[in-house]
Amino acid sequence: MVQEKLPSWLQTYADQISSLGVFGDHCANHVLVNEYNAGEGIMPHEDGPMYYPTVTTISLGSHTLLDFYVPINKDCPEDQNQVSSTEEQRHILSLLLEPRSLLVVREELYTSYLHGICPKTSDTLGPKAANLEKCTAHSGETLQRGTRVSLTIRFVPKVLKTSILFGRGR
Numbered sequence: 001m002v003q004e005k006l007p008s009w010l011q012t013y014a015d016q017i018s019s020l021g022v023f024g025d026h027c028a029n030h031v032l033v034n035e036y037n038a039g040e041g042i043m044p045h046e047d048g049p050m051y052y053p054t055v056t057t058i059s060l061g062s063h064t065l066l067d068f069y070v071p072i073n074k075d076c077p078e079d080q081n082q083v084s085s086t087e088e089q090r091h092i093l094s095l096l097l098e099p100r101s102l103l104v105v106r107e108e109l110y111t112s113y114l115h116g117i118c119p120k121t122s123d124t125l126g127p128k129a130a131n132l133e134k135c136t137a138h139s140g141e142t143l144q145r146g147t148r149v150s151l152t153i154r155f156v157p158k159v160l161k162t163s164i165l166f167g168r169g170r
């Protein structure tokens with residue numbers, strides 16, 4: 001990854017989140033901006049080693065429900081055939097991400113599970129919604145999704161300085 005300066009409004013958020021100590025002594029240097037219209041999601045995935053061990057997300061606009069799944073174990077023959085369990089059975093919990101909220105994912109939730117967002121236009125908060133005591137919404141409620149913008153703010157230890165790649169600026 002080649003390092004570039006963040007826009008100042010994003011730097012403000014990167015600094016504020018970093019001051020919580022979630023990246024150790026480091027300051028976040030990577031921001032991914034995603035926009036989701038109602039009905040759009042992201043496939044279950046892992047964020048991989050580049051951002052390990054912490055990922056933080058600010059949600060703007062709409063809420064969403066972030067789902068966590070037990071991954072398919074490639075060493076297990078039953079899992080290879082993908083007959084052992086359905087996506088619903090692998091779905092262990094969901095976190096309601098309310099507008100203007102900050103999510104910090106670390107440790108086991110980062111390393112051992114996949115995360116994704118179902119492509120739906122509404123979410124009914126069921127028993128797998130694990131953080132409702134921290135939210136304004138209640139169990140059993142149905143929330144209609146609107147457009148959501150997420151700022152995924154992380155620290156990437158291995159970055160290339162542009163001056164090395166493109167030569168020194170004058």
Ligand SMILES: O=C(O)CCC(=O)C(=O)O
Pocket residue numbers: 032034042047057066115150152
């Ligand atoms: O938009 C989100 O909250 C999740 C995005 C995400 O998982 C990713 O970009 O890797």
Ligand SMILES: [Fe+2]
Pocket residue numbers: 045046047115
């Ligand atoms: Fe992700």
